Amino acid sequence: MRQKLHVIQKSLREECGVVGVSGLEGAAQLAFLGLYALQHRGQEAAGILAVDDDGEYRIHKGVGLVADAIKQEDIADFRGRTAIGHARYSTFGESELRNAQPALVSYRKGKLALSHNGNLTNAAVLRTQLVEEGAIFQSTMDSEVIVHLIARSQLDDPDDQVLEALNQVEGAFSLIILINDTLYVACDPKGFRPLVLGRLGPGIIVASETCALDLLGADYIRDVEPGEVLKICDAKIDALPRLAPTVPAHCIFELVYFARPDTRLWGCSVDAARRAFGRQLAKEHPADADCVFSVPDSSNSAALGYSVETGLPLELALIRNHYVGRTFIQPDQSDRDFRVRVKYNAVREVLEGQRVVMVDDSLVRGTTSRGLVAMLREAGAKEIHFRIASPPIRHPCFYGIDMPTKEELIASRLEVEDIREHLRVDSLGYLSLEGMKDAVKEHGPFCDACFTGSYPTPLTDLERGHVATARR
Numbered sequence: 001m002r003q004k005l006h007v008i009q010k011s012l013r014e015e016c017g018v019v020g021v022s023g024l025e026g027a028a029q030l031a032f033l034g035l036y037a038l039q040h041r042g043q044e045a046a047g048i049l050a051v052d053d054d055g056e057y058r059i060h061k062g063v064g065l066v067a068d069a070i071k072q073e074d075i076a077d078f079r080g081r082t083a084i085g086h087a088r089y090s091t092f093g094e095s096e097l098r099n100a101q102p103a104l105v106s107y108r109k110g111k112l113a114l115s116h117n118g119n120l121t122n123a124a125v126l127r128t129q130l131v132e133e134g135a136i137f138q139s140t141m142d143s144e145v146i147v148h149l150i151a152r153s154q155l156d157d158p159d160d161q162v163l164e165a166l167n168q169v170e171g172a173f174s175l176i177i178l179i180n181d182t183l184y185v186a187c188d189p190k191g192f193r194p195l196v197l198g199r200l201g202p203g204i205i206v207a208s209e210t211c212a213l214d215l216l217g218a219d220y221i222r223d224v225e226p227g228e229v230l231k232i233c234d235a236k237i238d239a240l241p242r243l244a245p246t247v248p249a250h251c252i253f254e255l256v257y258f259a260r261p262d263t264r265l266w267g268c269s270v271d272a273a274r275r276a277f278g279r280q281l282a283k284e285h286p287a288d289a290d291c292v293f294s295v296p297d298s299s300n301s302a303a304l305g306y307s308v309e310t311g312l313p314l315e316l317a318l319i320r321n322h323y324v325g326r327t328f329i330q331p332d333q334s335d336r337d338f339r340v341r342v343k344y345n346a347v348r349e350v351l352e353g354q355r356v357v358m359v360d361d362s363l364v365r366g367t368t369s370r371g372l373v374a375m376l377r378e379a380g381a382k383e384i385h386f387r388i389a390s391p392p393i394r395h396p397c398f399y400g401i402d403m404p405t406k407e408e409l410i411a412s413r414l415e416v417e418d419i420r421e422h423l424r425v426d427s428l429g430y431l432s433l434e435g436m437k438d439a440v441k442e443h444g445p446f447c448d449a450c451f452t453g454s455y456p457t458p459l460t461d462l463e464r465g466h467v468a469t470a471r472r
């Protein structure tokens with residue numbers, strides 16, 4: 001059972017960015033730019049699909065960063081005013097192209113394509129049923145289940161087919177489905193992952209985050225709300241009946257780490273949320289020190305908040321190499337400290353003889369921080385006070401954030417004092433759960449399952465002992 005659980009958890013580590021364009025010439029090129037802004041959400045593969053006014057579909061998918069996966073010449077002759085795109089990230093297993101999205105099939109109503117961000121929690125159960133009924137799956141993505149549910153629906157109208165399919169899936173989905181030239185845009189009833197609508201001239205842009213709208217020069221209209229299903233044809237938006245209403249549970253880890261700080265999520269500036277986390281952290285865990293600095297870049301805003309609250313000067317003590325590709329480190333260089341040194345270096349002039357506060361947004365396995373602490377000591381830091389701008393992560397995520405297995409999460413094995421010792425820091429302080437939630441209380445309610453183990457939906461696959469093959 002232990003082994004099985006391990007496999008399930010591993011296979012569920014996925015994060016993604018999605019984009020959709022309706023009613024704009026050059027839709028594929030706009031989708032490319034949108035994906036470029038969403039690069040942080042998915043670095044393993046990217047794809048774009050466009051449909052022109054004659055109903056001709058063009059699709060291109062590749063592995064790697066958006067600009068490597070999709071060259072301008074790959075989409076130069078993609079015409080039409082409708083397009084969808086996807087950037088995929090998965091640290092585990094298959095990076096093959098067959099798991100890259102958009103997924104595209106032909107079915108009895110025409111063409112059907114899909115871009116999905118999130119993770120379904122009953123995909124394995126549904127997949128088993130579908131396979132027993134004769135379905136042939138082409139990938140290991142959980143999203144393919146949705147494609148089959150739509151294609152096998154007994155209903156006739158694509159609107160009803162989409163609704164019927166979405167009412168059967170559980171878990172997290174921010175989805176852009178394309179049927180012929182119509183976009184269906186949907187968010188699961190909990191609203192785990194972000195999805196926003198924007199207007200650009202006569203057209204509509206849908207994207208995971210507002211930073212994509214900014215790059216395209218589109219005006220933000222509003223978020224796609226939890227449980228909402230919208231139909232967008234030639235930039236005209238119609239609302240379809242909502243999915244089963246329930247209390248929302250936005251992923252708070254989007255605010256802690258995942259989203260870009262220049263994005264607004266659920267009415268909240270990500271940068272402002274992180275600063276508030278940093279200020280609260282300073283109130284809960286002040287330190288007698290000379291300066292504070294971030295582990296760039298994800299904790300920059302939190303460190304600023306900490307500095308403002310404590311009055312400690314904000315320093316730049318760690319420099320990050322932004323050009324480290326995911327494939328740069330070879331397996332024989334798996335030494336963790338080396339990995340950390342490739343990505344970060346310490347500024348001796350800032351650190352020598354100083355009592356410092358290092359702020360990070362989260363502690364996952366603890367391997368990065370251990371390497372960083374060794375580096376800071378080498379550079380002459382006298383005291384290191386480590387502050388984490390989120391609570392201890394003790395539970396895996398089943399809704400689409402890349403987290404290791406429970407056993408690999410340092411806070412699921414060790415108490416705070418033991419973690420402090422393990423990291424060899426002089427003091428360690430985590431932001432409290434109450435402090436974190438209080439800082440963003442107007443923007444929730446939130447899913448905090450990675451901190452509390454309280455999952456807001458049934459975990460059907462896990463409960464039924466299915467080994468999910470779902471990957472996206």
Ligand code: AMP
Nearest residue numbers: 257298362363364365366367368369402
């Ligand atoms: P670790 O060494 O595993 O404790 O990694 C902690 C660092 O990973 C922190 O600096 C975070 O900014 C970053 N981090 C947190 N969550 C994730 C994630 N889901 N994927 C990649 N990096 C993450």
